[in-house]
Amino acid sequence: MRQGILLYGPPAAGKDTITAALNELDGRYVPFARLKIGTGKTQGYRMGTPEQLAALEARGDVIYRNDRYGNIYVVDRPGLYQAMEGGRIPVVHLGQMVGMEQVTTLFPAHWVRVLLWCPKETTAQRSPQRGDTDTAARLAAWDATEADLAAHPRAQWELRVDTDTTAPREAAERIDKIVRTTSPRS
Numbered sequence: 001m002r003q004g005i006l007l008y009g010p011p012a013a014g015k016d017t018i019t020a021a022l023n024e025l026d027g028r029y030v031p032f033a034r035l036k037i038g039t040g041k042t043q044g045y046r047m048g049t050p051e052q053l054a055a056l057e058a059r060g061d062v063i064y065r066n067d068r069y070g071n072i073y074v075v076d077r078p079g080l081y082q083a084m085e086g087g088r089i090p091v092v093h094l095g096q097m098v099g100m101e102q103v104t105t106l107f108p109a110h111w112v113r114v115l116l117w118c119p120k121e122t123t124a125q126r127s128p129q130r131g132d133t134d135t136a137a138r139l140a141a142w143d144a145t146e147a148d149l150a151a152h153p154r155a156q157w158e159l160r161v162d163t164d165t166t167a168p169r170e171a172a173e174r175i176d177k178i179v180r181t182t183s184p185r186s
């Protein structure tokens with residue numbers, strides 16, 4: 001059975017950092033590169049065109065689409081299949097509960113859901129440190145993520161990690177333990 005990890009949290013909560021720590025722990029953990037249609041940062045994305053997006057939508061291969069920061073970000077079926085080849089375990093970053101719901105519903109796999117959290121002040125500090133030029137938009141997204149989480153009080157998580165008090169390696173080890181103990185192959 002295919003496996004994946006969903007990391008949910010506000011901007012600068014540590015999704016990239018914990019994904020890197022997971023990859024260092026076990027090379028099967030790979031970052032899922034969402035399809036991005038737009039401008040700005042390209043690292044960590046598969047850059048696409050509006051025509052590619054239209055073709056994916058026409059085939060029903062868009063699992064989740066998010067429009068933010070003037071760009072379109074897509075979790076797509078072909079991308080997930082490719083990311084899971086050879087027993088790899090993709091780590092998908094999301095900041096919206098609807099995305100979590102759509103991925104777990106529309107793409108059958110054993111998903112481990114992890115809530116990464118940090119205070120708004122931490123996002124305000126980390127955002128410019130990582131080179132963001134739109135920290136105000138990141139803080140607005142933090143507010144939206146907090147409201148989104150509050151609107152889904154029954155959301156189920158295998159783990160919550162407060163990233164301002166938990167080292168990335170420790171978080172990765174805790175996530176890895178959950179993946180290994182809940183794996184359908186274990």
